[in-house]
Amino acid sequence: MISARTRLVRTLVATSAAAVVTIGTVVGAQALAEPAPESPDAPGGQTAGSVYANRLVDPSTLISGAASGQQYSYWSQGSDEQLHLSTATLLEPRGSRPAAGWPVVVWAHGSDGWSASCAPSRNRDSGDRTAISRLLGDGYAVIAPDYAAVGAPGAPQYSDVNATAHNLVDAVRAAADIGQTDLSPKWAVVGQSQGAAAAVSLARNATRWQAGRLDFRGATATSIPAGYADLVAGLSPSSTAVPTPVVADVLYTLASQDSTDLEPILTERGSDLVQKAQTLCTEDLVKQVGGTQLADLVRKPLASNAKLAASLRKSLALPTIGFNRPILMSQRLVDESVVVPSSLRYLAEAQLASNKVTMSTYLTVDQSDGERQERAAVKAFLKRLY
Structure with missing residues (x-):
């Protein structure tokens, strides 16, 4: 069997010429993975979940708890039915690898920004690093993807829940190729905010979308953006x-x-x-928003463009039924990233509608205590999935 390191070398050699023409120089998967139109067109025979290029992560830059890492670019199909290049990082934990390989967890991050410069592979924030470090410490190999087509003008897949979910599955399929025998086929997803919406989709669809020996076990979703589809499609001067x-x-x-x-x-x-949202990452955009509210953004209802409103409602909608793998849906009472009443209502409806859903809330208004309880619930649920 070809080793992962041998495959790494072959992949980089085989793709370097194309990368030089397209991007200028081969400096690693960060540069190789910029989405269309900056990315090259998918050559004939390329499919979603296939690797474009990969490289070893400099040991001095590894997240705490990681023994080694690879960063790779891979093809993923967006809601526009086109293949786009995206980037992910595969990190393996310290310690002795289990005989069956490291169990895999996908870290599905929250919104970082629409510009390619905000992608986690280039600019991972402290919250991301801490969450990934905890997963590594629990003995999981972690796949941390960017989302496909970040930064591509008019790229609707940024706001498409199922397209984001597909992107996560494709990241796992590609990692299975570069990770080889180091990784177990068993995998789960831990989603936060935007990533939580994708995790909800995967609890319904991952078993149909995965390939080969991959064995999706389930998901956890925290700060689920429930009601977001209605919020956006219903945007108006009276929001x-x-x-x-x-x-x-x-x-x-x-x-x-x-x-x-x-x-x-x-x-x-x-x-x-x-316009600022096209270039600023989340922290800076929040500062620019200041006291501006949704009602200040529009002069007439977004629904005045019926086609646009219908498209957004469809692409952002979250299901409450049809789950075929266990999912933990979690919501703290103090959470600025979502509209908490909408999230709590969604969790209750989903749990009533499906025996695959476990609802978890925390009766504290102390933010730190709520976060601590939520981490413990996610950790315990994740352990049961394997």
Whole structure:
């Protein structure tokens, strides 16, 4: 059997010429994985979940708890039915590898920003690093993907739940190739915010989308953006107030749409912030939003463009039925990343509708205590999946 290191060398040699032509130089998967139109067109025979290039991660930059890492670019199909290059990082934990290989967890991050410069492979924040470090410490190999087509103008897959979920599955399929015998076929997903929506989709669809020996075990989803589809599709001058990070998420969603559709709808302030959303990462965009609310973004209802509203409602909708793998749906009472009442209502409906759903809430208004209880619940649930 070809070793992972041998495959790494062969992959880089085979792809370097194409990468030089397209991107200028081979500096690793970060550069190779920029989505269309910067990325090369998928050559004939390439399929979703196949590796484009990979490289070893510099040991000095590894996240705490990782023994080794590879960063790789891979093909993934977006909601536009085109193949796009995305980037992911595969990290293996310290210690002795189990005979069956390291069990795999996909870390599905929350919204970092719409610009390619905000992608976690380039600019991973401290919260991401801490979460991944904990998973490594629990003995899981961690796959941490970017989301396909980040930064591509008019790329609707940024705001498409199932496209994001497909991207995660394709990252696992590609990692199975470069990880080889180091990885177990058993995998699960831990999703936060935007990633939580994808985790919900995977609890329904991953068993159909995975390939080969892969064995999807289930998911955990925290800070689920429930009601987000209605929030965006129902955007109007009378929209109710929401936390500022939610306003930022709406701006990223709008930034991924065709600007000609938005021009008659947005206010001057809304247009300015949508333009900023195309370049600023989340922390900086939240600062720019300041006290601006959803109602300040539009001069008339987004539903005045019925096609746009219907498309967004469909792509952002979350299911409450049809799950075929266990999923933990978790929500803290203090959480600025979502509209908490909407999330709690969704969790209750999903648990009533499906015996695959476990609902977890925490009766504390102390944010730190709520986060601690949530981490413990996720850890315990994840352990049961394997």
